[in-house]
Amino acid sequence: MDELEHILREYGAFESEVRVFSSKLWLQWCSNCREVCCKALYCRETFESPFLFSLLNKYSHQLYNNTQKAWLSEAGCKLSVGRPPVCYEFLCNTILGAQQTGMHRYAMIVLSKLISHIGKRALGSRHLIEVMDPADLKKIKYSRFKKRLSEARNAFDVVQLYFKGHQLEINDLKVLSKISKQCG
Ligand code: SF4
Ligand code: SF4
Numbered sequence: 001m002d003e004l005e006h007i008l009r010e011y012g013a014f015e016s017e018v019r020v021f022s023s024k025l026w027l028q029w030c031s032n033c034r035e036v037c038c039k040a041l042y043c044r045e046t047f048e049s050p051f052l053f054s055l056l057n058k059y060s061h062q063l064y065n066n067t068q069k070a071w072l073s074e075a076g077c078k079l080s081v082g083r084p085p086v087c088y089e090f091l092c093n094t095i096l097g098a099q100q101t102g103m104h105r106y107a108m109i110v111l112s113k114l115i116s117h118i119g120k121r122a123l124g125s126r127h128l129i130e131v132m133d134p135a136d137l138k139k140i141k142y143s144r145f146k147k148r149l150s151e152a153r154n155a156f157d158v159v160q161l162y163f164k165g166h167q168l169e170i171n172d173l174k175v176l177s178k179i180s181k182q183c184g
Contacts, residue, residue: 003142010149011118012059012081018114018156029095037092040070045084049129050137055082085116107162110179114152117179151178
C-alpha cells in the first residue's frame with residue numbers, strides 16, 4: 001500500500017469517528033432546528049478538492065454520480081466521509097450559546113477543528129484539501145500527516161472524556177492547545 005493509500009484510509013477512519021461523535025452531540029440542537037446551515041457551495045468542495053474526491057471515490061462510490069453536486073437529504077448529509085472540513089468547523093450561535101461554561105465551549109471548538117487540523121501543512125504550506133493537482137497528492141509525506149493525525153487523535157480522546165464528565169488536568173489542556181489556543 002502506498003503512502004497516499006495509508007493517508008486516505010486513516011483520514012477516512014478518523015473522520016468517521018469524529019462525525020459519529022459530533023453528530024450525536026449536536027443532535028439535541030440540530031434535530032429541532034429550522035435553519036438549513038448546509039449549503040451547496042460547501043458540498044461542492046468534495047468535487048473540487050482532489051483529496052476529498054479521492055475519499056468519495058474510495059468510500060462512497062455509489063454517490064459518485066451526483067449531478068447536483070449537493071449532499072443534503074431529508075435524513076441529513078449523505079456523505080459518511082469526504083465532507084469538507086468547514087462542515088465540521090461550523091458552530092452556530094445556538095450550539096455555542098447553549099454551552100454551560102467557557103470550558104464546554106472550548107472543548108466544542110476543539111472538536112470542530114479536528115478534521116481541519118489533520119490536513120494542515122500537508123504539502124509545503126498547503127492544506128490537504130488545497131492540493132489541486134491530483135498528481136501532487138502522491139508527494140504528501142505520510143510521516144507529516146501522521147503527526148497531525150496523532151495530535152488530533154489525542155485531543156479527540158480528551159474531548160470525549162470531557163463530555164463524559166471527566167475533569168481536565170493540565171496535561172489535557174496542553175493536548176487541546178495543539179488544536180486550538182484556549183479562548184474564553
Ligand atoms: S448547526 Fe445550528 S443552524 Fe445548523 S442545523 Fe444545527 S442547530 Fe441548526
Ligand atoms: S454537511 Fe454535507 S450536506 Fe451539509 S454542507 Fe457539508 S457536505 Fe453539504
